[in-house]
Amino acid sequence: xxxxxxxxxxxxxxxxxxxxxxxxxxxxxxxxxxxxxxxxxxxxxxxxxxxxxxxxxxxxxxxxxxxxxxxxxx
Numbered sequence: 581x582x583x584x585x586x587x588x589x590x591x592x593x594x595x596x597x598x599x600x601x602x603x604x605x606x607x608x609x610x611x612x613x614x615x616x617x618x619x620x621x622x623x624x625x626x627x628x629x630x631x632x633x634x635x636x637x638x639x640x641x642x643x644x645x646x647x648x649x650x651x652x653x654x
Contacts, residue, residue, distance in 0.1 A: 602642045612636040613647040621645045 602622040606612060612627030613636060620642070621627075627636035627647050634653045640646030 613649065616640075616644075616646055618645050619643045 602620050602625065604622070604625050606615075606621060606625065606627040607630060608615075608627070609631045610629060611632065611634070612629050615627075621638050622642050623638055623640065625638040625645070627638070628634075629636065635650045636647040637650055638645045639648050
């Protein structure tokens with residue numbers, strides 16, 4: 581499977597995939613943390629801020645995401 585198909589698949593719902601629900605990855609220009617409270621991304625989902633080069637992880641739930649920056653990125 582070509583890489584771009586795999587990445588697109590990770591942005592789709594992953595229901596039933598090893599207990600994970602929702603989408604696994606979110607890619608957007610700007611801080612992903614501005615989207616706290618949104619639904620559709622399971623706990624452990626990754627968010628990529630393409631403007632500032634930061635990585636986030638959802639520590640919330642499928643119903644209400646809490647996007648936390650990973651590490652001490654500045």
